[in-house]
Amino acid sequence: MKTISLNDHDAIPALGLGTWKSAEGDVYKAVKAAIEIGYRHIDCAAIYGNEAEIGHALQDVMAAGIVTREELWITSKLWNNAHQKEQVRPALEKTLRDLRLDYLDLYLMHWPVALAAGVAFPASSDDFLSLHEAPLPETWEGLEACVDLGLTKNIGVSNFSIGKIEALLQTARIRPVMNQVELHPYLQQKNLVEYCHSQGIQVTGYSPLGSNDRPERLKKADDPVLADHPTILEIAEKYGISWAQVLLTWAINRDTIVIPKSVNPERLRQNFEAAAIDLDADDMARIGELDLHFRFINGATWVSEEKGYTLATLWDE
Ligand SMILES: NC(=O)c1ccc[n+]([C@@H]2O[C@H](COP(=O)([O-])OP(=O)(O)OC[C@H]3O[C@@H](n4cnc5c(N)ncnc54)[C@H](OP(=O)(O)O)[C@@H]3O)[C@@H](O)[C@H]2O)c1
Numbered sequence: 001m002k003t004i005s006l007n008d009h010d011a012i013p014a015l016g017l018g019t020w021k022s023a024e025g026d027v028y029k030a031v032k033a034a035i036e037i038g039y040r041h042i043d044c045a046a047i048y049g050n051e052a053e054i055g056h057a058l059q060d061v062m063a064a065g066i067v068t069r070e071e072l073w074i075t076s077k078l079w080n081n082a083h084q085k086e087q088v089r090p091a092l093e094k095t096l097r098d099l100r101l102d103y104l105d106l107y108l109m110h111w112p113v114a115l116a117a118g119v120a121f122p123a124s125s126d127d128f129l130s131l132h133e134a135p136l137p138e139t140w141e142g143l144e145a146c147v148d149l150g151l152t153k154n155i156g157v158s159n160f161s162i163g164k165i166e167a168l169l170q171t172a173r174i175r176p177v178m179n180q181v182e183l184h185p186y187l188q189q190k191n192l193v194e195y196c197h198s199q200g201i202q203v204t205g206y207s208p209l210g211s212n213d214r215p216e217r218l219k220k221a222d223d224p225v226l227a228d229h230p231t232i233l234e235i236a237e238k239y240g241i242s243w244a245q246v247l248l249t250w251a252i253n254r255d256t257i258v259i260p261k262s263v264n265p266e267r268l269r270q271n272f273e274a275a276a277i278d279l280d281a282d283d284m285a286r287i288g289e290l291d292l293h294f295r296f297i298n299g300a301t302w303v304s305e306e307k308g309y310t311l312a313t314l315w316d317e
Helices: 027-037 050-064 083-099 138-148 162-171 189-200 230-240 243-253 264-276 281-288 310-314
Strands: 003-005 011-013 041-042 071-080 104-107 154-160 177-181 200-207
Touching: 027 050, 027 264, 041 104, 041 281, 071 083, 071 138, 083 138, 083 281, 138 154, 138 162, 154 162, 162 243, 177 189, 177 243, 177 264, 189 200, 230 243, 230 281, 243 264
Parallel strands: 041 071, 071 104, 104 154, 154 177, 177 200
Antiparallel strands: 003 011
16 A cells, blocks of 8 residues: 655555444444455544444454554544634544544544534534634644644644645644545645645545535535546546546545545445556546536535635635
8 A cells, every 4th residue: 555654754545444424333344344455544533423433443453463553544533613722632532532542643623614612513603613713723732732742643634725724834833744625536626735745735635436425415416426427437447447446546646645435345445456556647637637626515514604704715715
């Protein structure tokens, strides 16, 4: 498995397992099967509601001697309702208890959006805290303190624009090593990936297969479908691989990290095997032309004009 260096002491496997929407009862089996197949990188988050079951699987594969803690790369994310500086450490400690781990490899600020304590998803503007009430640099200080305490080896951000990273770098004592954002041929974000790489920040692409199991409220009838694109299908046929493998190998070939979610053993294996495939430069260039700047996760959940959040301020575009 290709790895990508984050700094002089850590390297992250270029393909990991996504766990959003992996349901109770499924996620234990999926994580265990994935690690048996060879996955060493698991992408988690407190808000996915399944970290305790993932922790059970991690404990069992380690107890069975299939893998050691040092061989695993575990990422988790701080939810939006714990952005006050003093809330960050308890949130991470809860995640560590659930995952049955002493430390994370990477802890990310999930969204540049703050919610009131105890609110999982906003029902009205009252549920938000403005970025004046919960400034991102202060949340970041909370994450930095977790590195000092050895609770996580690395920290990073998710869903951050170039502008928000630039602002964070002004005050950060510890630089972010990662920005996790949506990436696939219909949302290539070339400028953002280039900017992050120029700053020594690596980029993980989420929803790389188009997140077909995303909640219905995030779907529209005319949303484009990656699996249907003739160029993707032609390339799949040329290499004798699946459309999903084309998307995953494209992501790795452009030096990004990719975290497809699956709970199906056959697809887990297929996705893992994509990391060993190379696409030639012509095919990379053909996929490079498919950008629609289309988001499957469009951020509408995080709009509250009253508290200063619009889609324009979220994505800075
Ligand atoms: N930072 C953030 O804000 C953020 C946002 C979204 C996602 N993420 C992370 O990124 C991960 C991946 O994104 P995602 O879950 O949105 O979507 P995704 O990985 O693009 O797509 C998942 C869907 O694809 C199916 N699938 C998986 N492998 C397949 C294959 N080889 N062929 C056909 N279908 C396949 C899955 O079904 P089966 O399970 O039945 O195989 C599931 O329905 C998440 O799980 C999460 O860890 C982070």
